[in-house]
Amino acid sequence: MFDSGAALAFVNTRRDRPSGRIESLGDPAAASAWLEHELGYQQARALEKAEHARLLALRDSAQRLLRARLAGSAPAPDDLLLLNQSSAAAPRSDQLGEDWRASLRFSGSGSANPRDLTELFAALASAIISLAADSSANLAECGADDCVVLFLRTDPRQRWHSQRCGNRMRAARSYAKHRSGGARG
Helix, strand or coil: CCHHHHHHHHCEEEEEECCCCEECCCCCHHHHHHHHHCCCCCCCCCCHHHHHHHHHHHHHHHHHHHHHHCCCCCCHHHHHHHHHHHHHHEEEEEEECCCCCEEEEEEECCCCCCCCCCHHHHHHHHHHHHHHHHHHHHCCCCCCCCCCEECCEEEEECCCCCCHHHHHHHHHHHHHHHHHHHCCC
16 A cells, blocks of 8 residues: 555654754654644544654564664564554554565455554554565665755665755865965965
8 A cells, every 4th residue: 555655754753863852742642743744544533642652663574674674684583573463453564574575464354444553553664675675776875975865766876765865975075175275374
C-alpha cells in the first residue's frame, strides 16, 4: 500500500542533528496529525500512549535497519523481529531476512487501505521491508554536515537530499575559502 517515499517520510520523522533533535511524532496528537496529513490515515481519536509507543518503536527500528543497510552491516535481530512482527499482523505480509532479502506471506484476505492501526503499522513495515530489500534502491544519507535525512538518490552524483542543503554546503565552502584567502593579507 505504501511506497518507498512513505517509508522514508516515516523514518525521517525523527532527525538527530548536531543542533538538536527534530521530532515530528512527539506526542500522540502530533503523531495522529502526521499519519492523517502524510499517509491519509484518519481515525476518530488521537493515538493512545501505547499505540504511540508502538509507532515510535517501529520508526526507530526502521531507522536503525536502513542505516545498517547503508553501512553494509547486518540488521540487528531485535529490529528485524519488530519489523517482521509488525508486518505479519496483516493478511499479506512481507518478511525481511538477515541477508536483506524479502519474502512474502499470505494468511488471509486483506484490503488495500488499512482499517485499523495494526494494518497501518503492517503496511508501513512492509514498505520499509521493500525498501531495505531492494538492492537497486539508491538509498543515501544527506551529505550536509548538520542533516541526517535518508533519501533515494535520483542521480549517482547527488550528495544532498534537497537543494537547500546543497546551497548551504556550497555557501559554507565558499565562505571558508574566501575567509582563509583574506587572512593571507
